[in-house]
Amino acid sequence: MDFSFTPEQEKLKKEFEEFFITEMKKAPPTYETGGLEAMFGSDVGWEFHLYMARELGKKGWLAMAWPEKYGGKDASVIDQVIFSEVRGYYGGPGVDIFGIGIVAPTLLVAASEKQREKFLPPIAKGELMYCQGWSEPNAGSDLASLSTTAVKDEDDYIINGQKIWTSGAHRADWMFILVRTNLEEKRSKGLTYLLLDMKAPGITVRPIEAMDGLHMFNEVFFDDVRVPIANRIGEENKGWEVTRQSMNFERSSIGIFSENQKTIEDLVRFVKETKRDGKPLAENQVIRNKLAELAAETEVGRAMAYNIAWMQEKGGLFLAASAASAAKVFGTELAQRLVYVGADILGQYSQVKESKWAPFHGKFETNYQNCMGLNIAGGTSEIQRNLVAWIGLGLPR
Amino acid sequence: MDFSFTPEQEKLKKEFEEFFITEMKKAPPTYETGGLEAMFGSDVGWEFHLYMARELGKKGWLAMAWPEKYGGKDASVIDQVIFSEVRGYYGGPGVDIFGIGIVAPTLLVAASEKQREKFLPPIAKGELMYCQGWSEPNAGSDLASLSTTAVKDEDDYIINGQKIWTSGAHRADWMFILVRTNLEEKRSKGLTYLLLDMKAPGITVRPIEAMDGLHMFNEVFFDDVRVPIANRIGEENKGWEVTRQSMNFERSSIGIFSENQKTIEDLVRFVKETKRDGKPLAENQVIRNKLAELAAETEVGRAMAYNIAWMQEKGGLFLAASAASAAKVFGTELAQRLVYVGADILGQYSQVKESKWAPFHGKFETNYQNCMGLNIAGGTSEIQRNLVAWIGLGLPR
Amino acid sequence: MNLDFNEDQEILRSSAKNFLEKECPKDLVREIEESKEGYSPEIWNKMIELGWTGIAFPEDYGGYGGDFMNLIVLMEEMGRNIIPSPFFSTVVLSGLTILEGGTEEQKKEYLEKIAVGEIIMSLALYEPNGSYNASGITVSATPKDDGYVINGTKMFVNDANIADYLLVVARTEDSDNPEEGVTIFLVEAKASGITCNKVPTMGLDNSCEVIFDNVSIPKANILGEAGKAWEVIQKSSEKAIMAKCAEMVGGAQASLDMTNAYAKERVQYKQPIGKFQVIQHYLADMMIKVGTSRNILYEVSWMVGQNIPCAMKVSAAKSWINEAYKFITERGVQIHGGIGTTRECDIGLYYRRAKTAELILGDTGHHLENIAQEIGL
């Protein structure tokens, strides 16, 4: 047993740290809040994301784990996790969680050679941003009920229907989408996986305002949108299997924990500097205990994340699936608790939006409103617990 | 709206208080721990219970709410709740929760006049103690799966089978029991409600040791036990309905809250008197907050209990049923939290059993082990939440 | 003991409910809260016409008797159907403070003006230091000529931007005991030297920073007696806390109701999500918290209304309801799923207000410490 990094990994970690320390000085203040809000919520935020994506692309850090022939470095999962850990700590954007996180791993497993050669390089270079066409108004957790259709017409599919909760659809270049190609087949059968250009005629993007007023989510409407058959990944009607195959993207949730760590450090500084009723907040035993608890949980989460990385590294995808569900629910609920504790500490100032009166640029005000989203997006905490019970414990469905 | 007691009620409350203050001086030290353990767990404990029962019987306080003709005083539910509140605070025994709490209200609704005249007076006088023959090894929460049988033979039923979790079966005089009289009928149909003498031949009581080693629970085996048909309450095969009718016993759970209040007062004294690492525990803000939280919750519980009493007083049994489930789960989980906080406060001493080293006569050591029982007995917390969802919120079963 | 409301109160409740449902649909709430004024003068005028502004005061001061439980009923309904209005600032925070601490003349003058809807008022209590205690009062009122000069900054003053008058809690004397030497001044909100800026808040609730730069106030504008105001604040706060609690309980009930309805109607995996046991238990816990919140609300409000000392119970109620309302709205968002996290979904309105309401008149930590002191710690 050996928890240490190799000297190369130590070196890599330093490089990552130096990169983010330098580059994040250029970040607009909205990045203080972290998360997708900073990226999607404003033009400056998005531009900084694009800038960082291209810089990371140049470094080759976006596609680290890919085979060399697609522009990757055949790096280990551990290397990737180190990168994600550092990036999470500094709150750096530049990694398209859809393109890098989901599309690319899917293509690597399920696409034709030709498709890989076409679609992977722009992702690796940070030049093309994706969004995710999965949820529909009547299919949130239950993706098998999807009803957006695609009908073949010569060399194209023609798509009609609606997607929802599409983060960043108003900014993305491309979308990966699950559509129903066979109406006879039920549930998860009869679905097909396509890539489509967001500039295609017939696409309408309608913003959905988040609770705090920011614009991250969208509804996307499809009115006779044509997608070349050549953009289908895998076989027709096998879209469900295609999505299931792409589980070998990095699923450790490490970024949540390193981001937490940074937040805790900020709060420690805050409570030492801030007096209330004549005493530094840091002297309040309740605050000490709460921050200590969160710091402990963050250490625990970090250990968990590296363990998942190790399982993935060894190829234990089945066990890793349950562990990844566990990490997701543990991580997002921890992040939520941290926001709530931070809000308690800030007291009356926790309610203040980004302004001259707001500590941390209003981070806790906005995160107070969007932290629940983490427990919902990407599989609700309820679904994750079901999966842990079914996969991890073998309980009956 | 008026939350005050009438002058008569204020007077009654004082009488209750004086009675328990005086009488509890005679209690053996095991009563410090409270609960059924003190009653059933030792001979001295049981004798004190019997003594108190007869004293309360003489005062007429056991049967307060019954019609006068059965020895009662036609008192209001509120009066009963005041009694239970005071009794809970002083940890007084003497009330047979089975005889007074369940059998008598059932008889009042479902028994024949003759049966009432026979069975009620000894209960009212505190002379006869009951135990409850409900759960079976394969029927815990799911009582409808009961399989202990009763077959008619001339003037008797002949009972065969087994009951479990029978608190105090080793001490009780009588049992009320649900048995299956019709094997063709399924689930809750075909059950019959009987009263039986625990001295009847063919009954074997086997103790079940509780986690902390005390003897409260038992298994009871029936081998051709004869019960006169005259002891059947309600019609044959209608036992389920009979049990369902008896919901108008006092269900406020008030006793939990007043007992809590006493425990909090004791802990407040303890943390003021006890120094650790040179500082009184009472100066630790974590301890202050936790005790304050529990004190608040106890006040909340008390308000809830009186509200249920008021609903019952007005006859709103249906709504009161959901509220009573709510009070049960709220009360027992609060009691558990209180035990855990108390144990945290006691630190290393929380593990010490009754002995010269034990604070509070080992109350927290023993309650640490039996507090979960409250969330299980009398309908688990899971069942109670189901009932709140189904009855209170109309959610689909 | 009689735990039912009387018939008049039931009528008040149902008429308030109907009025608010009709006049203040949630789309309008969203529109109002983003407006500069942060309230609808139109609806406010209708509330005045209905006599709501006089509900908390005795007839002698232009009110309608002032049974405190009437105010509780009304606040509960205003919480159930959110209505951005200066009611709480004017009638509860300011009105009850004047009723508690004002001279007979002041009560006659200002309460009647509030009752007839002539003025909007607010209480300028908190400061940038974020304290809920007397030690937090540092805005100074220094004697000068025949009056006082006020300097300093007040924070989180709701509706100061639309107020005609402010009750400014200032320190007129330094003392070892911070509860001494505190005085309340009746100040015209537009008086020279006052700058008012809206602070953007999660609750979008007209929260303001009010800066006093050498603001001269005549002696006559002292509310009641100089130097003795902290006791007044404490007593009127008990009532204001319970009124806020009522609003919160109304909001918690609405949150439960809308979530329960959604759970019955939203289908996933071929069944309403309300059939999943985990969702049922979430909702059961929410219901238990709403129920208990209401129980403690009514008991303690009644006691406060009867002037029965119950400081511990007031803090028990506020701390419990603070946490319950946050819990209920948070679970409400979770059960709603994605749509719950959006601005267009009503549950979010309540989620935001739950946090804002906690911060008014003492957050949970503050009230737990109060309780600790009251139980002898």
Add this chain to the structure above:
Amino acid sequence: MNLDFNEDQEILRSSAKNFLEKECPKDLVREIEESKEGYSPEIWNKMIELGWTGIAFPEDYGGYGGDFMNLIVLMEEMGRNIIPSPFFSTVVLSGLTILEGGTEEQKKEYLEKIAVGEIIMSLALYEPNGSYNASGITVSATPKDDGYVINGTKMFVNDANIADYLLVVARTEDSDNPEEGVTIFLVEAKASGITCNKVPTMGLDNSCEVIFDNVSIPKANILGEAGKAWEVIQKSSEKAIMAKCAEMVGGAQASLDMTNAYAKERVQYKQPIGKFQVIQHYLADMMIKVGTSRNILYEVSWMVGQNIPCAMKVSAAKSWINEAYKFITERGVQIHGGIGTTRECDIGLYYRRAKTAELILGDTGHHLENIAQEIGL
């Protein structure tokens, strides 16, 4: 990075598992824990034969190399299958303290005796004041003639009733800094002036009160250097804490496994209770806590074994595993229902030990305060 155990360790694990399952069924555990000696000399001898008592020490001192992770593997298995034995007191608490703080001679003498199973030892650390800190050390050792005289009472000394020697942590000098002036003495457990009484505890774990009444100890029996013992205690405690954590993780895993099995087998309402979503979520939460506990256990144990400074992580591990183990066993009892609350059901053994284990080497509150200090608060 390589997060797998090596083959030897896997063999150690499975042989330990098999041995314990066979030799120490739960009925025997219940019998042993109620016995006066509180351990089975028979099984203890077999453990010695298996070489377990030498697992933590280098070969120079009669051990088998002492890779710390081997000890972790063994403790985890001893936690999974509860075995009342003096292993923790002797090998971990005492052995590791001697290894850390003893002179070369003392190490040679005592560690070898421990390794070959010749002696049972325990560490007499805590006192009636209930503190986990250096300030809690008040038992005095006063110089007299050529040695010291010890007076005072030690509490919660596990296995003192069966020990041959005690390591007694005493104060030899008063100092403003309570961490100075603390000395460890090697004391024969039956020395004149020592009274040992078993304290009846929830864990039924041979917890003793040890009273020292003018107990004379020669200077030579000072472990290492006089006055410098607190640092030794702190360093050896880190290892002992992780070993205890391993035992707890083993117990937590066993609690999850038996509860999961029960949920699959127990039928109510015509289905295994493990099909109810609420039970599934309870179990999922339990599994998450077991998994995370094991993750942090291995990481921090490895660091401690490598002598990498990680005081904060040690406290993070202990505080997390304290709470996780209590949570898991508590839910375990709840899922078992009635039977879970009885002495005959195995889950109760673990539930009781979860609380006892929390109290050894720092409860959650203690470790949270350590963390607070480590993160700069």
